Amino acid sequence: MMKQVGSHRLIFWLTFIPPTLWLLIFLLIPLSIIGSFSFSEKRGLIDIELSWILNNYIRAADLIYLSTLIKSIGVAGITTVICFLFGFPLALGIASAPPRWKSILLIAIILPFCVNLLIRTYALIAVFRTRGFFNFGLEWFADLINVPFEPLSLLYNDTAVILGLVYVHLPFMILPLYAGFEGFNKTLLEAALDLGASKLELLTSIIIPIITPSIISGCILVFIPALGSYLTPELLGGPNSQMIANVIERQFMNANDWPFGSALSMVLVYLTFGILALRYLCFNNLYLDKNKRRL
Amino acid sequence: MKIKNNDKAPKVSLDYFYQWWFKVILCVTFIFLYAPILVLIIFSFNDSRRNITWRGFTFKYYEKAALNDGLIDAFINSLTIGIFNTLGSLILGILTALLLWRFRFPFKAVYEGIILLPVVMPEICIGVALLVFFNQIGWANNLPWPLSLSKITFAHILFSFPFVAIIIRARLATFNLEQEEAAFDLGASPGQVFTNVFLPHIRPALIVSGLIAFTLSLDDFVITFFTSGPDTITVPIKIYSMVRFSVTPEVNAASTILLLITLCAAGIALWVHRAKISRIGKL
Known part of the structure; x- marks a missing residue:
């Protein structure tokens, strides 16, 4: 018996130490280094001294940087809303599909997700540039109905960035919503229909309240990566559609102002933690609500 | 239910x-x-340099890509990193899954949250943090070839192993503990139980999660961008510099090759997953 307990303790430490060390060395320590850099100041070309000052954060609140941050939040927010508007009906439809169709549709939604983000963004450029296929299609249509046609400049603006972000993040919205629809008890819907509910009432008073946790998960899974996205605004955006990640990259790669870049990244880290904490609180409240109702 | x-x-x-x-x-x-x-x-x-209208079928740009030394080096680097990343994240993922499945310990919920951090945190933050970290500890930049890829590989393992852990943890939920007890009763050592009872049970999950780790590593751009040096170019980084330079069919050809590799890996993963589902269905 004693030997068993001893070997269990051994297995515990054997399984506990390697992943924990990895997270500690390659995530928590690096994050705390940029955390301390964000309170430091630059003394020379490579000299950085930790002096516990807030200058970097005060500079981050400057109008240029603050407006970039607010814009990033706005772009990520619009992306999330569009993903939800498309993802919700899609997930609902897929969840009510016959089993065979279900797996085919799910795989078809997930498959583009396996294709490199860079390649997908590059593919969008070919379709939406001024001499791209979207404009060719419009031109052909305009010729058909005899309307003069000017090619639209669809790329290198905020709309293009949002389009690119939706393109990349849509599966992140569909999958949690689908899991939510799959999970709930469909007899509830039958009961509601029997009691004379309309399809709209079904949606607003049964489906949406029940899958709220899935909606929140999906929105977070789209919003956080969209907020920190670097490649999409870099390739699809114009000079004015820079997002916060592009500003961070420039601080590290070009401007060589690491303390300020660290402060900007830490703002993003704080936002992420804030959103996750909010979700935790929301879920706890939902859980309590349910328990209260049961009582 | x-x-x-x-x-x-x-x-x-x-x-x-x-x-x-x-x-x-x-x-x-x-x-x-x-x-x-x-x-x-x-x-x-497409047989056209400017790549706007269709001018006829050609393999020219695949030949061109195949003769591009920089691109070939990038492919070798990417595949090497991918393989080491798969091995590393499988080991760490199995250990994490075992830990979470088998043991209760204080602050377990917090620990599970921390394990998911590399997945949830914006990539730019992790990339920047690792750039600063490797710089601060003075990681040597002029290591000989396979070792020079270690920075990128370590970073890739960081964001791949949580996926492996989640998938294997889900598979372990269906593991019957009595099997393990029976093996112990019959005199197996812990090592034998691990290799003869435990590993066969999680094998489908191992294959699926290994392939996912491989494609994650092959596709990553942002974190690689911040941990790679001039001698450690991976395919996405190479394609990125080609895209910035010009939009030619050669970029399309390189992208298509990378896309095929990823789709093969994803296809095998889906196939294994389906086989697993149908086997459960028969039982």
Whole structure:
């Protein structure tokens, strides 16, 4: 018996130490280094001294940087809303599909997700540039109905960035919503229909309240990566559609102002933690609500 | 519970699937998701430097890509990193899954949250943090070839192993502990139980999660961008510099090759997953 307990303790430490060390060395320590850099100041070309000052954060609140941050939040927010508007009906439809169709549709939604983000963004450029296929299609249509046609400049603006972000993040919205629809008890819907509910009432008073946790998960899974996205605004955006990640990259790669870049990244880290904490609180409240109702 | 309900009322579907609006949204979404990628693949065979209109079929740009030394080096680097990343994240993922499945310990919920951090945190933050970290500890930049990839590989393992852990942890939920007890009763050592009882049970999950780790590593751009040096270019980084330089069919050809490698890995993963599902169905 004693030997068993001893070997269990051994297995515990054997399984506990390697992943924990990895997270500690390659995530928590690096994050705390940029955390301390964000309170430091630059003394020379490579000299950085930790002096516990807030200058970097005060500079981050400057109008240029603050407006970039607010814009990033706005772009990520619009992306999330569009993903939800498309993802919700899609997930609902897929969840009510016959089993065979279900797996085919799910795989078809997930498959583009396996294709490199860079390649997908590059593919969008070919379709939406001024001499791209979207404009060719419009031109052909305009010729058909005899309307003069000017090619639209669809790329290198905020709309293009949002389009690119939706393109990349849509599966992140569909999958949690689908899991939510799959999970709930469909007899509830039958009961509601029997009691004379309309399809709209079904949606607003049964489906949406029940899958709220899935909606929140999906929105977070789209919003956080969209907020920190670097490649999409870099390739699809114009000079004015820079997002916060592009500003961070420039601080590290070009401007060589690491303390300020660290402060900007830490703002993003704080936002992420804030959103996750909010979700935790929301879920706890939902859980309590349910328990209260049961009582 | 869930299965029981479904059995009782299999016909309660609200038929959203058959409604016109679902079909419209589905068509629009699939065109939106697939058309750009198809166009990209088709135009990798286009015999035109400017790559705007179709000028006839050619393999020219594949030959050109195959003769591009920088691109070949990038492919070798990417595949090497991918393989080491798969091995590393499988080991760490198995250990994490075992830990979470087997043991209760204080602050376990917090620990599970921390394990998911590399997945949830914006990539730019992790990339920047690792850039500063490797710089601060003075990691040597002029190591000989396979070792020079270690920075990128360590970073890739960081964001790949949580996925492996989640998938294997889900598979372990179906593991019957009595099997393990029986093996111990029959005199097996812990090592024998691990290799003869435990590993065979999680094998499908191992294959699927290994392939996912491989594709994650092959596809990563942002974190690699911040941990790579001039001698450690990976395919996405190489394609990125080609895209910035000019939009030519050669980029399409390189992208198509990378896309095929990823799709093969994903296809095998899906196939293994399906085989697993149908086996459960037969039981």
